[in-house]
Amino acid sequence: xxxxxxxxxxxxxxxxxxxxxxxxxxxxxxxxxxxxxxxxxxxxxxxxxxxxxxxxxxxxxxxxxxxxxxxxxxxxxxxxxxxxxxxxxxxxxxxxxxxxxxxxxxxxxxxxxxxxxxxxxxxxxxxxxxxxxxxxxxxxxxxxxxxxxxxxxxxxxxxxxxxxxxxxxxxxxxxxxxxxxxxxxxxxxxxxxxxxxxxxxxxxxxxxxxxxxxxxxxxxxxxxxxxxxxx
Amino acid sequence: xxxxxxxxxxxxxxxxxxxxxxxxxxxxxxxxxxxxxxxxxxxxxxxxxxxxxxxxxxxxxxxxxxxxxxxxxxxxxxxxxxxxxxxxxxxxxxxxxxxxxxxxxxxxxxxxxxxxxxxxxxxxxxxxxxxxxxxxxxxxxxxxxxxxxxxxxxxxxxxxxxxxxxxxxxxxxxxxxxxxxxxxxxxxxxxxxxxxxxxxxxxxxxxxxxxxxxxxxxxxxxxxxxxx
Numbered sequence: 001x002x003x004x005x006x007x008x009x010x011x012x013x014x015x016x017x018x019x020x021x022x023x024x025x026x027x028x029x030x031x032x033x034x035x036x037x038x039x040x041x042x043x044x045x046x047x048x049x050x051x052x053x054x055x056x057x058x059x060x061x062x063x064x065x066x067x068x069x070x071x072x073x074x075x076x077x078x079x080x081x082x083x084x085x086x087x088x089x090x091x092x093x094x095x096x097x098x099x100x101x102x103x104x105x106x107x108x109x110x111x112x113x114x115x116x117x118x119x120x121x122x123x124x125x126x127x128x129x130x131x132x133x134x135x136x137x138x139x140x141x142x143x144x145x146x147x148x149x150x151x152x153x154x155x156x157x158x159x160x161x162x163x164x165x166x167x168x169x170x171x172x173x174x175x176x177x178x179x180x181x182x183x184x185x186x187x188x189x190x191x192x193x194x195x196x197x198x199x200x201x202x203x204x205x206x207x208x209x210x211x212x213x214x215x216x217x218x219x220x221x222x223x224x225x226x227x228x229x230x231x
Numbered sequence: 232x233x234x235x236x237x238x239x240x241x242x243x244x245x246x247x248x249x250x251x252x253x254x255x256x257x258x259x260x261x262x263x264x265x266x267x268x269x270x271x272x273x274x275x276x277x278x279x280x281x282x283x284x285x286x287x288x289x290x291x292x293x294x295x296x297x298x299x300x301x302x303x304x305x306x307x308x309x310x311x312x313x314x315x316x317x318x319x320x321x322x323x324x325x326x327x328x329x330x331x332x333x334x335x336x337x338x339x340x341x342x343x344x345x346x347x348x349x350x351x352x353x354x355x356x357x358x359x360x361x362x363x364x365x366x367x368x369x370x371x372x373x374x375x376x377x378x379x380x381x382x383x384x385x386x387x388x389x390x391x392x393x394x395x396x397x398x399x400x401x402x403x404x405x406x407x408x409x410x411x412x413x414x415x416x417x418x419x420x421x422x423x424x425x426x427x428x429x430x431x432x433x434x435x436x437x438x439x440x441x442x443x444x445x446x447x448x449x450x451x452x453x454x455x456x457x458x459x
Contacts, residue, residue: 054322076324078322078323079324085318086315090314091247092255092313093255094247094250094251102243103323106240106320106325
Protein backbone atom coordinates (compact mmCIF):
# COMPACT_ATOMS: atom_id res chain seq x y z
CA UNK A 1 0.00 0.00 0.00
CA UNK A 2 1.27 3.47 -0.84
CA UNK A 3 2.45 5.70 2.00
CA UNK A 4 -0.17 8.24 3.07
CA UNK A 5 0.44 11.80 1.91
CA UNK A 6 2.15 13.94 4.55
CA UNK A 7 -0.06 16.42 6.32
CA UNK A 8 2.07 19.28 5.01
CA UNK A 9 4.35 18.97 2.00
CA UNK A 10 6.39 21.93 0.82
CA UNK A 11 8.20 21.76 -2.51
CA UNK A 12 10.84 24.30 -3.53
CA UNK A 13 8.97 27.08 -1.76
CA UNK A 14 10.35 30.57 -2.28
CA UNK A 15 8.81 33.87 -1.34
CA UNK A 16 10.19 37.29 -2.13
CA UNK A 17 8.86 40.76 -1.42
CA UNK A 18 10.28 42.90 -4.19
CA UNK A 19 13.98 42.06 -4.30
CA UNK A 20 14.06 40.74 -0.74
CA UNK A 21 13.99 36.96 -0.68
CA UNK A 22 12.42 35.81 2.59
CA UNK A 23 12.09 32.09 1.88
CA UNK A 24 14.48 30.26 -0.45
CA UNK A 25 13.74 26.92 -2.08
CA UNK A 26 12.35 25.22 1.00
CA UNK A 27 11.65 21.50 0.76
CA UNK A 28 9.94 20.21 3.86
CA UNK A 29 7.26 17.85 5.06
CA UNK A 30 5.36 17.27 8.26
CA UNK A 31 3.82 13.86 8.86
CA UNK A 32 0.25 13.52 10.04
CA UNK A 33 0.03 13.77 13.82
CA UNK A 34 3.43 15.41 14.17
CA UNK A 35 3.95 18.64 16.14
CA UNK A 36 6.74 20.81 14.83
CA UNK A 37 8.10 24.04 16.25
CA UNK A 38 9.51 26.59 13.84
CA UNK A 39 11.99 28.98 15.32
CA UNK A 40 14.30 31.68 14.04
CA UNK A 41 15.43 35.22 14.68
CA UNK A 42 13.03 38.13 14.39
CA UNK A 43 12.42 38.90 10.73
CA UNK A 44 13.66 35.50 9.61
CA UNK A 45 10.37 34.77 7.81
CA UNK A 46 8.50 32.53 10.26
CA UNK A 47 5.22 34.39 9.83
CA UNK A 48 5.71 34.46 6.05
CA UNK A 49 6.29 30.71 6.09
CA UNK A 50 3.10 30.12 8.07
CA UNK A 51 1.14 32.43 5.77
CA UNK A 52 2.40 30.44 2.75
CA UNK A 53 1.54 27.17 4.49
CA UNK A 54 -1.97 28.52 5.09
CA UNK A 55 -2.28 29.65 1.44
CA UNK A 56 -2.74 33.26 2.57
CA UNK A 57 0.35 34.27 0.63
CA UNK A 58 1.01 33.10 -2.90
CA UNK A 59 4.55 31.72 -3.12
CA UNK A 60 6.91 33.34 -5.60
CA UNK A 61 7.70 29.79 -6.67
CA UNK A 62 7.10 26.31 -5.34
CA UNK A 63 4.04 24.60 -3.94
CA UNK A 64 2.36 23.64 -0.67
CA UNK A 65 0.18 20.56 -0.30
CA UNK A 66 -2.14 19.54 2.56
CA UNK A 67 -2.65 15.79 2.61
CA UNK A 68 -1.82 15.78 -1.09
CA UNK A 69 -4.25 18.61 -1.98
CA UNK A 70 -2.63 21.70 -3.51
CA UNK A 71 -3.06 24.57 -1.05
CA UNK A 72 -3.59 26.98 -3.94
CA UNK A 73 -6.30 24.83 -5.49
CA UNK A 74 -9.90 24.18 -4.50
CA UNK A 75 -11.07 26.54 -1.69
CA UNK A 76 -12.87 23.55 -0.13
CA UNK A 77 -9.45 22.14 0.83
CA UNK A 78 -9.04 25.05 3.27
CA UNK A 79 -11.19 23.05 5.68
CA UNK A 80 -8.04 21.05 6.36
CA UNK A 81 -6.30 24.00 7.99
CA UNK A 82 -6.89 26.24 10.99
CA UNK A 83 -4.66 29.15 11.88
CA UNK A 84 -3.94 31.27 14.93
CA UNK A 85 -2.10 34.42 13.89
CA UNK A 86 -0.73 37.50 15.64
CA UNK A 87 -4.04 39.31 15.32
CA UNK A 88 -7.14 37.65 16.73
CA UNK A 89 -9.31 37.88 13.60
CA UNK A 90 -12.49 38.55 15.55
CA UNK A 91 -15.06 41.04 14.28
CA UNK A 92 -15.22 43.85 16.84
CA UNK A 93 -18.98 44.40 16.59
CA UNK A 94 -20.03 40.76 16.85
CA UNK A 95 -20.11 38.97 20.20
CA UNK A 96 -17.74 36.08 20.84
CA UNK A 97 -20.56 33.65 20.23
CA UNK A 98 -21.57 35.37 16.99
CA UNK A 99 -17.95 35.41 15.84
CA UNK A 100 -17.66 31.67 16.36
CA UNK A 101 -21.05 30.97 14.81
CA UNK A 102 -20.09 33.04 11.78
CA UNK A 103 -16.79 31.16 11.42
CA UNK A 104 -18.60 27.82 11.87
CA UNK A 105 -21.07 28.76 9.14
CA UNK A 106 -18.27 29.74 6.79
CA UNK A 107 -16.71 26.31 7.32
CA UNK A 108 -20.05 24.53 6.93
CA UNK A 109 -20.06 23.11 10.49
CA UNK A 110 -23.27 21.14 11.06
CA UNK A 111 -24.55 22.75 14.29
CA UNK A 112 -22.86 26.15 14.45
CA UNK A 113 -24.54 27.45 17.62
CA UNK A 114 -23.99 24.26 19.57
CA UNK A 115 -20.37 24.09 18.41
CA UNK A 116 -19.78 27.72 19.44
CA UNK A 117 -21.31 27.16 22.89
CA UNK A 118 -19.31 23.98 23.40
CA UNK A 119 -16.04 25.69 22.47
CA UNK A 120 -16.69 28.73 24.63
CA UNK A 121 -17.52 26.55 27.64
CA UNK A 122 -14.39 24.47 27.09
CA UNK A 123 -12.24 27.60 27.25
CA UNK A 124 -14.01 29.10 30.26
CA UNK A 125 -15.46 31.84 28.08
CA UNK A 126 -19.09 30.78 28.47
CA UNK A 127 -19.97 33.69 30.77
CA UNK A 128 -18.43 36.09 28.24
CA UNK A 129 -20.17 34.65 25.18
CA UNK A 130 -22.27 37.75 24.65
CA UNK A 131 -19.47 40.27 24.99
CA UNK A 132 -17.71 41.82 22.03
CA UNK A 133 -13.91 41.43 21.59
CA UNK A 134 -12.98 45.04 22.50
CA UNK A 135 -14.60 44.60 25.93
CA UNK A 136 -12.43 41.56 26.75
CA UNK A 137 -8.89 41.28 28.02
CA UNK A 138 -6.13 40.41 25.58
CA UNK A 139 -5.86 36.94 27.07
CA UNK A 140 -9.57 36.27 26.56
CA UNK A 141 -9.33 37.49 22.98
CA UNK A 142 -6.38 35.19 22.39
CA UNK A 143 -8.35 32.23 23.75
CA UNK A 144 -11.23 33.17 21.46
CA UNK A 145 -8.82 33.40 18.53
CA UNK A 146 -7.69 29.84 19.24
CA UNK A 147 -11.33 28.69 19.41
CA UNK A 148 -12.03 30.39 16.09
CA UNK A 149 -9.20 28.41 14.50
CA UNK A 150 -10.56 25.19 16.02
CA UNK A 151 -14.19 25.77 15.11
CA UNK A 152 -14.15 23.29 12.22
CA UNK A 153 -11.81 20.83 13.97
CA UNK A 154 -9.06 21.07 11.33
CA UNK A 155 -6.56 18.22 10.97
CA UNK A 156 -3.75 20.77 10.50
CA UNK A 157 -3.31 23.66 12.90
CA UNK A 158 -0.83 26.49 12.26
CA UNK A 159 -0.07 28.69 15.25
CA UNK A 160 2.04 31.84 15.18
CA UNK A 161 3.21 32.61 18.72
CA UNK A 162 -0.09 31.44 20.19
CA UNK A 163 0.96 32.03 23.80
CA UNK A 164 1.43 35.77 23.25
CA UNK A 165 -0.87 37.74 25.53
CA UNK A 166 -1.91 34.75 27.63
CA UNK A 167 -1.38 34.77 31.40
CA UNK A 168 -0.19 31.68 33.28
CA UNK A 169 -3.68 30.13 33.44
CA UNK A 170 -4.32 30.92 29.80
CA UNK A 171 -0.96 29.48 28.81
CA UNK A 172 -1.69 26.33 30.76
CA UNK A 173 -5.10 26.05 29.12
CA UNK A 174 -3.62 26.42 25.65
CA UNK A 175 -0.77 23.98 26.31
CA UNK A 176 -3.30 21.43 27.58
CA UNK A 177 -5.50 22.01 24.55
CA UNK A 178 -2.61 21.52 22.15
CA UNK A 179 -1.60 18.32 23.93
CA UNK A 180 -5.18 17.07 23.56
CA UNK A 181 -5.04 17.86 19.85
CA UNK A 182 -1.75 15.98 19.52
CA UNK A 183 -3.31 13.01 21.26
CA UNK A 184 -6.15 13.16 18.74
CA UNK A 185 -3.63 12.94 15.90
CA UNK A 186 -3.88 16.51 14.70
CA UNK A 187 -0.83 17.99 12.98
CA UNK A 188 0.57 21.09 14.64
CA UNK A 189 3.03 23.62 13.29
CA UNK A 190 3.93 26.27 15.85
CA UNK A 191 6.14 29.32 15.85
CA UNK A 192 7.52 29.44 19.40
CA UNK A 193 10.45 30.98 21.22
CA UNK A 194 9.92 29.28 24.56
CA UNK A 195 12.14 26.24 25.06
CA UNK A 196 10.08 24.72 27.85
CA UNK A 197 6.87 24.92 25.82
CA UNK A 198 8.59 23.54 22.74
CA UNK A 199 9.90 20.62 24.79
CA UNK A 200 6.42 19.98 26.11
CA UNK A 201 4.51 20.33 22.85
CA UNK A 202 6.69 19.44 19.88
CA UNK A 203 8.17 16.33 18.34
CA UNK A 204 10.71 18.25 16.31
CA UNK A 205 12.16 21.70 15.89
CA UNK A 206 13.21 23.43 12.70
CA UNK A 207 14.97 26.74 12.43
CA UNK A 208 14.61 29.37 9.71
CA UNK A 209 17.91 30.99 8.83
CA UNK A 210 18.70 32.99 5.70
CA UNK A 211 15.41 31.90 4.21
CA UNK A 212 16.16 28.19 4.60
CA UNK A 213 14.88 25.64 7.06
CA UNK A 214 17.40 23.71 9.08
CA UNK A 215 16.36 20.74 11.13
CA UNK A 216 17.34 20.91 14.75
CA UNK A 217 16.33 17.30 15.35
CA UNK A 218 13.85 15.85 17.76
CA UNK A 219 12.83 17.36 21.05
CA UNK A 220 14.20 14.42 22.99
CA UNK A 221 17.68 15.10 21.59
CA UNK A 222 19.89 18.14 21.88
CA UNK A 223 17.89 20.09 19.33
CA UNK A 224 16.71 22.74 21.72
CA UNK A 225 20.17 24.00 22.47
CA UNK A 226 19.88 26.63 19.79
CA UNK A 227 16.25 27.53 20.37
CA UNK A 228 16.70 30.20 22.98
CA UNK A 229 19.73 31.54 21.13
CA UNK A 230 17.78 31.72 17.87
CA UNK A 231 14.91 33.48 19.56
CA UNK B 232 -18.44 24.85 -4.45
CA UNK B 233 -22.06 23.74 -4.75
CA UNK B 234 -24.45 26.61 -5.48
CA UNK B 235 -26.58 26.25 -2.29
CA UNK B 236 -23.43 26.25 -0.13
CA UNK B 237 -22.10 29.32 -1.90
CA UNK B 238 -25.45 31.08 -1.52
CA UNK B 239 -25.56 30.25 2.20
CA UNK B 240 -22.06 31.61 2.79
CA UNK B 241 -22.84 34.68 0.72
CA UNK B 242 -25.88 35.29 2.91
CA UNK B 243 -23.92 34.92 6.16
CA UNK B 244 -21.24 37.40 5.00
CA UNK B 245 -24.06 39.80 4.14
CA UNK B 246 -25.62 39.17 7.58
CA UNK B 247 -22.30 39.76 9.33
CA UNK B 248 -21.67 43.04 7.50
CA UNK B 249 -25.18 44.38 8.05
CA UNK B 250 -25.17 43.47 11.77
CA UNK B 251 -21.71 45.04 12.16
CA UNK B 252 -22.85 48.23 10.42
CA UNK B 253 -26.08 48.44 12.44
CA UNK B 254 -24.04 48.21 15.66
CA UNK B 255 -21.04 50.33 14.71
CA UNK B 256 -22.92 52.95 12.64
CA UNK B 257 -19.63 53.84 11.00
CA UNK B 258 -20.46 54.26 7.32
CA UNK B 259 -24.17 54.57 6.75
CA UNK B 260 -25.01 57.57 8.97
CA UNK B 261 -22.13 59.56 7.45
CA UNK B 262 -23.22 58.47 3.98
CA UNK B 263 -26.85 59.52 4.59
CA UNK B 264 -25.79 62.79 6.18
CA UNK B 265 -23.52 63.69 3.28
CA UNK B 266 -26.28 62.74 0.82
CA UNK B 267 -28.79 64.94 2.62
CA UNK B 268 -26.37 67.89 2.74
CA UNK B 269 -25.63 67.54 -0.96
CA UNK B 270 -29.37 67.23 -1.73
CA UNK B 271 -30.15 70.38 0.27
CA UNK B 272 -27.32 72.25 -1.44
CA UNK B 273 -28.33 71.23 -4.94
CA UNK B 274 -32.03 71.79 -4.33
CA UNK B 275 -31.34 75.20 -2.81
CA UNK B 276 -29.30 76.27 -5.82
CA UNK B 277 -31.83 75.07 -8.41
CA UNK B 278 -33.63 78.37 -8.86
CA UNK B 279 -34.77 77.44 -12.35
CA UNK B 280 -38.03 77.17 -14.31
CA UNK B 281 -39.68 73.72 -13.89
CA UNK B 282 -38.59 72.48 -17.33
CA UNK B 283 -34.99 73.47 -16.70
CA UNK B 284 -35.12 71.85 -13.27
CA UNK B 285 -36.18 68.58 -14.87
CA UNK B 286 -33.24 68.79 -17.25
CA UNK B 287 -30.64 68.99 -14.50
CA UNK B 288 -32.32 67.10 -11.64
CA UNK B 289 -31.39 63.62 -12.89
CA UNK B 290 -27.71 64.50 -13.02
CA UNK B 291 -27.75 66.13 -9.59
CA UNK B 292 -29.52 63.17 -7.97
CA UNK B 293 -27.00 60.73 -9.38
CA UNK B 294 -24.09 62.97 -8.48
CA UNK B 295 -25.36 63.10 -4.89
CA UNK B 296 -25.77 59.30 -4.84
CA UNK B 297 -22.25 58.84 -6.23
CA UNK B 298 -20.58 61.24 -3.77
CA UNK B 299 -22.36 59.98 -0.67
CA UNK B 300 -22.24 56.32 -1.72
CA UNK B 301 -18.46 56.54 -1.87
CA UNK B 302 -18.34 56.53 1.93
CA UNK B 303 -20.10 53.16 2.15
CA UNK B 304 -18.05 51.69 -0.69
CA UNK B 305 -14.83 52.79 0.99
CA UNK B 306 -15.79 51.28 4.34
CA UNK B 307 -16.90 47.91 3.01
CA UNK B 308 -13.32 46.56 2.96
CA UNK B 309 -11.60 48.95 5.35
CA UNK B 310 -13.65 47.49 8.23
CA UNK B 311 -12.66 43.97 7.17
CA UNK B 312 -8.97 44.83 7.55
CA UNK B 313 -9.28 45.44 11.30
CA UNK B 314 -7.79 42.77 13.56
CA UNK B 315 -6.80 40.64 10.59
CA UNK B 316 -10.44 39.64 9.97
CA UNK B 317 -9.81 39.76 6.23
CA UNK B 318 -7.17 37.03 6.53
CA UNK B 319 -9.59 34.98 8.61
CA UNK B 320 -12.24 35.31 5.92
CA UNK B 321 -9.79 34.41 3.15
CA UNK B 322 -8.79 31.28 5.02
CA UNK B 323 -12.40 30.03 4.98
CA UNK B 324 -13.39 27.50 2.30
CA UNK B 325 -15.24 30.18 0.34
CA UNK B 326 -14.38 31.16 -3.22
CA UNK B 327 -13.26 34.71 -3.84
CA UNK B 328 -16.27 35.05 -6.17
CA UNK B 329 -18.63 34.44 -3.26
CA UNK B 330 -16.82 37.03 -1.13
CA UNK B 331 -17.00 39.56 -3.96
CA UNK B 332 -20.69 38.93 -4.55
CA UNK B 333 -21.43 39.17 -0.82
CA UNK B 334 -19.60 42.49 -0.56
CA UNK B 335 -21.38 43.66 -3.71
CA UNK B 336 -24.72 42.75 -2.12
CA UNK B 337 -23.85 44.74 1.02
CA UNK B 338 -22.99 47.77 -1.09
CA UNK B 339 -26.16 47.40 -3.16
CA UNK B 340 -28.19 47.44 0.07
CA UNK B 341 -26.28 50.53 1.27
CA UNK B 342 -26.87 52.42 -1.99
CA UNK B 343 -30.53 51.35 -2.04
CA UNK B 344 -30.96 52.81 1.45
CA UNK B 345 -29.28 56.01 0.26
CA UNK B 346 -31.51 56.21 -2.82
CA UNK B 347 -34.55 55.52 -0.65
CA UNK B 348 -33.78 58.70 1.28
CA UNK B 349 -32.30 60.97 -1.41
CA UNK B 350 -34.83 60.52 -4.23
CA UNK B 351 -37.91 61.39 -2.10
CA UNK B 352 -35.90 64.21 -0.50
CA UNK B 353 -35.15 65.71 -3.92
CA UNK B 354 -38.83 65.47 -4.79
CA UNK B 355 -39.82 67.29 -1.61
CA UNK B 356 -37.11 69.97 -1.77
CA UNK B 357 -37.15 70.81 -5.47
CA UNK B 358 -40.53 69.60 -6.61
CA UNK B 359 -39.10 67.71 -9.60
CA UNK B 360 -41.30 64.71 -10.51
CA UNK B 361 -38.63 62.03 -9.97
CA UNK B 362 -41.31 59.58 -8.85
CA UNK B 363 -43.84 60.40 -11.59
CA UNK B 364 -43.17 56.98 -13.10
CA UNK B 365 -42.06 54.90 -10.11
CA UNK B 366 -41.54 51.60 -11.97
CA UNK B 367 -39.17 53.20 -14.49
CA UNK B 368 -37.35 55.08 -11.72
CA UNK B 369 -37.03 51.85 -9.74
CA UNK B 370 -35.49 50.09 -12.74
CA UNK B 371 -33.00 52.89 -13.40
CA UNK B 372 -32.12 53.13 -9.70
CA UNK B 373 -31.59 49.37 -9.44
CA UNK B 374 -29.35 49.21 -12.51
CA UNK B 375 -27.39 52.33 -11.54
CA UNK B 376 -27.05 50.95 -8.04
CA UNK B 377 -25.57 47.63 -9.25
CA UNK B 378 -23.22 49.38 -11.70
CA UNK B 379 -21.84 51.73 -9.02
CA UNK B 380 -21.65 49.03 -6.37
CA UNK B 381 -19.93 46.53 -8.70
CA UNK B 382 -17.20 48.99 -9.69
CA UNK B 383 -16.95 50.37 -6.14
CA UNK B 384 -16.63 46.93 -4.56
CA UNK B 385 -13.73 45.94 -6.79
CA UNK B 386 -11.92 49.26 -6.43
CA UNK B 387 -12.73 49.43 -2.71
CA UNK B 388 -10.93 46.10 -2.24
CA UNK B 389 -8.01 47.42 -4.26
CA UNK B 390 -7.82 50.67 -2.27
CA UNK B 391 -8.14 48.90 1.09
CA UNK B 392 -5.36 46.48 0.18
CA UNK B 393 -2.65 49.07 0.40
CA UNK B 394 -1.87 51.59 3.09
CA UNK B 395 -0.75 54.07 0.44
CA UNK B 396 -3.94 53.95 -1.60
CA UNK B 397 -6.46 53.60 1.22
CA UNK B 398 -8.12 56.94 0.45
CA UNK B 399 -7.84 56.85 -3.31
CA UNK B 400 -11.19 55.20 -3.99
CA UNK B 401 -12.83 58.40 -5.34
CA UNK B 402 -9.96 58.92 -7.80
CA UNK B 403 -10.06 55.31 -8.92
CA UNK B 404 -13.84 55.07 -9.12
CA UNK B 405 -14.64 58.39 -10.76
CA UNK B 406 -13.35 57.65 -14.29
CA UNK B 407 -14.85 54.16 -14.24
CA UNK B 408 -18.25 55.25 -12.91
CA UNK B 409 -18.78 58.44 -14.95
CA UNK B 410 -20.31 56.67 -17.99
CA UNK B 411 -22.72 54.77 -15.75
CA UNK B 412 -23.66 57.94 -13.83
CA UNK B 413 -24.29 59.75 -17.15
CA UNK B 414 -26.45 56.91 -18.45
CA UNK B 415 -28.43 56.83 -15.20
CA UNK B 416 -28.88 60.61 -15.26
CA UNK B 417 -30.17 60.60 -18.85
CA UNK B 418 -32.50 57.65 -18.23
CA UNK B 419 -33.82 59.46 -15.12
CA UNK B 420 -34.41 62.69 -17.05
CA UNK B 421 -36.34 60.92 -19.82
CA UNK B 422 -38.34 58.88 -17.28
CA UNK B 423 -39.43 62.09 -15.49
CA UNK B 424 -40.79 63.40 -18.78
CA UNK B 425 -42.53 60.11 -19.51
CA UNK B 426 -40.50 59.69 -22.70
CA UNK B 427 -40.19 55.92 -22.84
CA UNK B 428 -39.23 55.73 -26.48
CA UNK B 429 -36.04 54.42 -28.05
CA UNK B 430 -33.68 56.91 -26.35
CA UNK B 431 -34.86 55.86 -22.85
CA UNK B 432 -34.41 52.21 -23.70
CA UNK B 433 -30.97 52.89 -25.14
CA UNK B 434 -29.80 54.68 -21.99
CA UNK B 435 -31.35 51.99 -19.79
CA UNK B 436 -29.73 49.22 -21.83
CA UNK B 437 -26.40 51.03 -21.63
CA UNK B 438 -26.81 51.23 -17.87
CA UNK B 439 -27.66 47.52 -17.72
CA UNK B 440 -24.60 46.78 -19.85
CA UNK B 441 -22.41 48.68 -17.38
CA UNK B 442 -23.95 46.77 -14.47
CA UNK B 443 -23.25 43.42 -16.16
CA UNK B 444 -19.80 44.48 -17.36
CA UNK B 445 -18.62 45.83 -13.99
CA UNK B 446 -19.97 42.78 -12.15
CA UNK B 447 -18.25 40.41 -14.57
CA UNK B 448 -14.96 42.31 -14.34
CA UNK B 449 -15.28 42.30 -10.56
CA UNK B 450 -15.80 38.53 -10.39
CA UNK B 451 -12.90 37.92 -12.77
CA UNK B 452 -10.38 40.28 -11.18
CA UNK B 453 -11.26 40.05 -7.50
CA UNK B 454 -8.88 37.17 -6.86
CA UNK B 455 -5.96 39.22 -8.19
CA UNK B 456 -7.02 42.37 -6.38
CA UNK B 457 -7.10 40.72 -2.96
CA UNK B 458 -3.72 39.05 -3.38
CA UNK B 459 -1.40 40.51 -0.74
